[in-house]
Amino acid sequence: MGGGAGPGPIVAGAARAVRADKHLRLTVVGEQSAIEYALLACDGHHPRLHIFPACQTIPPDANLTTEFRLKPDSSVARLWQLWVEQKVEAVIGTGSAEAFAAAGLRHRRLLTGVRMPGLAAFISTLRGPCLLIDVAANAHPTPDELFQYGAMGVVFVRQIYGRDNPSVGLLSAGPMDLERHESSRQVIALFQHSHLAGQFCGRLDAQDLHRGPADVLVCERSLGSFVFKLWQGMNDFAGKMPLERVATNPAPLAGPYLGMDKVCLWCADAVTPNAVESALAQVARHFELGLNEQIVKELEAGPLVRRG
Amino acid sequence: MGGGAGPGPIVAGAARAVRADKHLRLTVVGEQSAIEYALLACDGHHPRLHIFPACQTIPPDANLTTEFRLKPDSSVARLWQLWVEQKVEAVIGTGSAEAFAAAGLRHRRLLTGVRMPGLAAFISTLRGPCLLIDVAANAHPTPDELFQYGAMGVVFVRQIYGRDNPSVGLLSAGPMDLERHESSRQVIALFQHSHLAGQFCGRLDAQDLHRGPADVLVCERSLGSFVFKLWQGMNDFAGKMPLERVATNPAPLAGPYLGMDKVCLWCADAVTPNAVESALAQVARHFELGLNEQIVKELEAGPLVRRG
Numbered sequence: 001m002g003g004g005a006g007p008g009p010i011v012a013g014a015a016r017a018v019r020a021d022k023h024l025r026l027t028v029v030g031e032q033s034a035i036e037y038a039l040l041a042c043d044g045h046h047p048r049l050h051i052f053p054a055c056q057t058i059p060p061d062a063n064l065t066t067e068f069r070l071k072p073d074s075s076v077a078r079l080w081q082l083w084v085e086q087k088v089e090a091v092i093g094t095g096s097a098e099a100f101a102a103a104g105l106r107h108r109r110l111l112t113g114v115r116m117p118g119l120a121a122f123i124s125t126l127r128g129p130c131l132l133i134d135v136a137a138n139a140h141p142t143p144d145e146l147f148q149y150g151a152m153g154v155v156f157v158r159q160i161y162g163r164d165n166p167s168v169g170l171l172s173a174g175p176m177d178l179e180r181h182e183s184s185r186q187v188i189a190l191f192q193h194s195h196l197a198g199q200f201c202g203r204l205d206a207q208d209l210h211r212g213p214a215d216v217l218v219c220e221r222s223l224g225s226f227v228f229k230l231w232q233g234m235n236d237f238a239g240k241m242p243l244e245r246v247a248t249n250p251a252p253l254a255g256p257y258l259g260m261d262k263v264c265l266w267c268a269d270a271v272t273p274n275a276v277e278s279a280l281a282q283v284a285r286h287f288e289l290g291l292n293e294q295i296v297k298e299l300e301a302g303p304l305v306r307r308g
Numbered sequence: 309m310g311g312g313a314g315p316g317p318i319v320a321g322a323a324r325a326v327r328a329d330k331h332l333r334l335t336v337v338g339e340q341s342a343i344e345y346a347l348l349a350c351d352g353h354h355p356r357l358h359i360f361p362a363c364q365t366i367p368p369d370a371n372l373t374t375e376f377r378l379k380p381d382s383s384v385a386r387l388w389q390l391w392v393e394q395k396v397e398a399v400i401g402t403g404s405a406e407a408f409a410a411a412g413l414r415h416r417r418l419l420t421g422v423r424m425p426g427l428a429a430f431i432s433t434l435r436g437p438c439l440l441i442d443v444a445a446n447a448h449p450t451p452d453e454l455f456q457y458g459a460m461g462v463v464f465v466r467q468i469y470g471r472d473n474p475s476v477g478l479l480s481a482g483p484m485d486l487e488r489h490e491s492s493r494q495v496i497a498l499f500q501h502s503h504l505a506g507q508f509c510g511r512l513d514a515q516d517l518h519r520g521p522a523d524v525l526v527c528e529r530s531l532g533s534f535v536f537k538l539w540q541g542m543n544d545f546a547g548k549m550p551l552e553r554v555a556t557n558p559a560p561l562a563g564p565y566l567g568m569d570k571v572c573l574w575c576a577d578a579v580t581p582n583a584v585e586s587a588l589a590q591v592a593r594h595f596e597l598g599l600n601e602q603i604v605k606e607l608e609a610g611p612l613v614r615r616g
Contacts, residue, residue, distance in 0.1 A: 173530040173531075173533075173534050174529075174530050174533030174534045174537060180530075205537060205541075206533075206534045206535070206537035206538040206541060207537045207538070207540055207541035208541055209538055209541060210538075210541055210542050211541075221482075222481040222482050222488075223481075223534065225481075225482030225514075226481050226482045226514045226531065226534070227514070229482060229513060229514035229515045230514040230515070230517055230518075230538075232515055233513075233514060233515035233516055233517060233518055233519070234518050
């Protein structure tokens with residue numbers, strides 16, 4: 001329900017996808033009558049396309065802890081309920097990234113070795129799409145968690161984009177108070193003493209961001225969210241630029257929620273039927289490539305594993 | 309000395325300016341032989357152009373508190389010394405904005421009513437230049453201080469750009485933890501209960517930043533610095549865009565350090581002789597318009613004055 005355009009485009013994309021793939025079963029979560037209406041409008045009724053009703057909504061800027069307690073019947077809560085009850089193998093969320101990430105976190109079903117999951121998003125740069133992690137899940141990440149974001153992001157970019165040895169950098173918020181300075185010093189040390197040392201390109205500055213200084217950019221949630229929103233705002237701005245590299249290699253709309261023990265994607269606003277289909281294709285790739293297993297292995301190779 | 313290009317362009321601009329204005333006396337602070345060499349190179353020697361030698365340098369990313377103690381002979385420390393000793397009526401800094409702001413703050417010479425000064429910078433938007441404050445001075449601003457940044461920024465934009473009732477907004481870092489949320493709630497309440505209520509346009513999102521959602525954008529230092537650096541990086545990027553409004557109305561390179569009891573400007577990197585001349589012209593306007601007196605008056609009109 002969460003997308004700004006309502007359930008119409010989501011339902012239309014879902015209907016197209018189940019018709020195209022005879023092994024796919026989909027459940028659309030949200031306000032029943034609105035979904036029924038959208039299904040009628042696109043002639044989308046199908047035996048493998050289900051509705052899971054949810055009728056409460058969570059306003060933007062709400063206190064999420066309170067809202068989740070008071071509104072068990074919101075679409076975002078029901079979505080993750082399906083996942084916890086093992087009724088689905090993957091979830092795709094839209095609307096508020098923070099609500100999606102926080103609702104998923106409540107169940108603490110993480111991959112082995114993961115300390116905190118991170119929601120990633122893509123930004124378009126002159127070098128192609130860059131994976132930004134975290135943009136919504138973790139308000140106060142520890143250095144360990146930031147290192148793991150880098151390790152998980154590297155696996156994702158390597159597998160999905162086929163880039164050998166993707167580069168990873170720490171995006172810096174600029175002048176730092178002592179606390180932040182100490183934290184970023186520790187993140188840098190973790191990378192430098194890990195198997196990712198050769199791929200780590202250090203602390204990166206805002207000044208070079210539009211050039212795509214690394215394949216994976218690790219950052220605090222508030223910074224990641226800020227950059228992602230700024231980029232979304234500049235999309236139409238950027239669309240007018242004579243920069244073929246940006247235009248021919250656009251960033252995907254869906255970003256993975258890395259570290260969760262199933263496949264989870266989040267779609268930014270402006271969801272179209274095509275975006276839904278391409279997110280579903282990305283889910284399929286995630287399974288084919290065994291991405292979660294690779295993430296577990298990658299984290300085992302890192303400096304943070306406690307053995308025995 | 310601090311500009312990336314060394315003292316050459318600064319000295320050339322200063323030499324041009326003293327020749328053009330027979331009432332102007334200028335002192336260039338920095339490494340003596342480098343300045344002498346630059347003066348020779350541009351044939352710039354002039355009886356009203358002085359050198360104040362300073363031979364230590366402060367590296368980027370240094371711990372400023374320690375550096376200032378250990379290096380009393382840095383150009384940034386000497387610059388502010390001239391100011392404290394009343395030998396100059398205005399200062400213009402280049403190089404690291406944080407070092408410039410922090411060195412100035414050590415002397416605590418603020419305008420009446422000002423709690424903390426804020427270093428402002430301009431960003432180009434589709435609606436013309438936007439004043440961003442603070443970008444370098446205040447790591448942990450209180451709601452009162454953020455309100456005052458807005459009030460000072462409004463005076464500056466009103467006077468320098470002649471805009472009636474400039475709009476002012478609070479730039480938000482995105483999803484907020486409780487502490488930040490409470491602080492921004494308080495800032496909003498201060499504006500809404502002040503004489504600036506009609507000009508206040510609330511909390512603004514990254515998504516709209518490139519459109520110039522307000523004339524003055526109040527924000528935390530880390531966010532302001534991040535945005536300013538991002539914009540600087542995108543300058544050549546933006547220069548290629550078919551956006552006449554941005555190109556014909558470029559943002560000034562010099563931003564005011566508002567709240568200090570003299571006139572203080574800071575120039576971003578890439579200082580050219582023209583940028584120095586235009587910064588000097590801005591200093592002259594600052595005096596002509598009695599900007600500091602207006603700031604004191606504006607703050608008296610605000611909700612934070614303790615009388616008696």
